[in-house]
Amino acid sequence: MVDTQLRTNKVTDANVLxxxxxxxxxxxxxxxxxxxxxxxxxxxxGKSRCMAEPMILARMIQAAEIGPEDVxxxxxxxxxxxxxxxxxxxxxxxxxxxxxxxxxxxSARLTKLGMDNVVxxxxxxxxxxxxxxxxxxIMVNGSCGEMSEAILSQLAxxxxxxxxxxxxxxxGMAKLFVKxxxxxxxxxxxxxxxxxxxxxxxxxxxxx
Numbered sequence: 001m002v003d004t005q006l007r008t009n010k011v012t013d014a015n016v017l018x019x020x021x022x023x024x025x026x027x028x029x030x031x032x033x034x035x036x037x038x039x040x041x042x043x044x045x046g047k048s049r050c051m052a053e054p055m056i057l058a059r060m061i062q063a064a065e066i067g068p069e070d071v072x073x074x075x076x077x078x079x080x081x082x083x084x085x086x087x088x089x090x091x092x093x094x095x096x097x098x099x100x101x102x103x104x105x106x107s108a109r110l111t112k113l114g115m116d117n118v119v120x121x122x123x124x125x126x127x128x129x130x131x132x133x134x135x136x137x138i139m140v141n142g143s144c145g146e147m148s149e150a151i152l153s154q155l156a157x158x159x160x161x162x163x164x165x166x167x168x169x170x171x172g173m174a175k176l177f178v179k180x181x182x183x184x185x186x187x188x189x190x191x192x193x194x195x196x197x198x199x200x201x202x203x204x205x206x207x208x
Contacts, residue, residue, distance in 0.1 A: 005040050006020065012062070017058075019088035020085055029045060029051065029079065038054070044195075046102060052082075059174065060189070061139070063162055067136075072136065073094050073138040075138065076141040077102075077103075080120065087115045094121060094135070098125050098199065125197065126150065127148070128148070133156075135154055137161070139163075140162070142195060143194050143195060144166065145200055157182070158178075158179065161177040162189075164192045
């Protein structure tokens with residue numbers, strides 16, 4: 001996966017490559033799909049959640065330029081795979097998931113891996129997790145119609161948020177949001193299409 005899907009698709013960050021080489025991806029997919037764990041496609045893990053293909057996740061994490069002292073909010077953590085990767089790079093990770101079954105399973109997997117710097121919280125994903133805010137980095141796992149103002153407000157000064165925004169035609173684009181001087185700006189990174197998160201539809205928040 002690292003050599004054929006990541007290095008060949010502009011993923012050059014040594015920390016990202018190492019983390020994705022170390023974490024057993026098959027541990028985070030349903031047992032009946034374990035043989036598909038390393039394919040370059042999204043893998044549905046239940047209800048409205050999926051694990052994005054490795055290249056998309058890797059490029060988003062790389063764009064956030066996560067440092068060893070950063071605190072990260074992982075929104076819609078699903079099975080916990082993205083949280084495990086982030087936990088290998090950042091100082092601490094707060095993962096939030098609204099699906100009780102997924103959250104419980106994610107927490108158990110992370111504990112089994114000995115990842116004591118990652119905690120899984122239950123709650124509405126479009127509200128983020130304000131108890132530990134502000135965050136240096138926020139990752140959103142899934143496509144959004146628009147970004148929640150509540151989540152953007154949890155960015156620290158200089159903080160970065162990576163998410164996939166779906167345009168009017170249904171085409172998705174990974175975007176990097178940066179907070180500077182109290183103002184959040186954003187720029188497009190690359191085209192990316194993953195299933196939309198129903199909680200981030202066009203009835204909530206505001207759009208860029």
